[in-house]
Amino acid sequence: MSNDIDYTTLDKRTIDRLVRQGIADEKTIDKALKALPDLADRAAKVEASLIDDDLDDEDEE
DSSP states (O other): OOOOGGGOOOOOHHHHHHHHSSSHHHHHHHHHHHHHHHOGOOOOOOOOOOOOOTHHHHOOO
């Protein structure tokens, strides 16, 4: 199996596809994911709010 895959740049769907194609195996992926650093302290906070407006009413007609 390939050891030169940078799992930090892949999402779950891509990793699943690599496993199905035989390019990577579950053991290799688990080992790579466990080695990833916890970067939670570098995450950006995002504020959002939902506004109830008239756009939703158009779907009901």
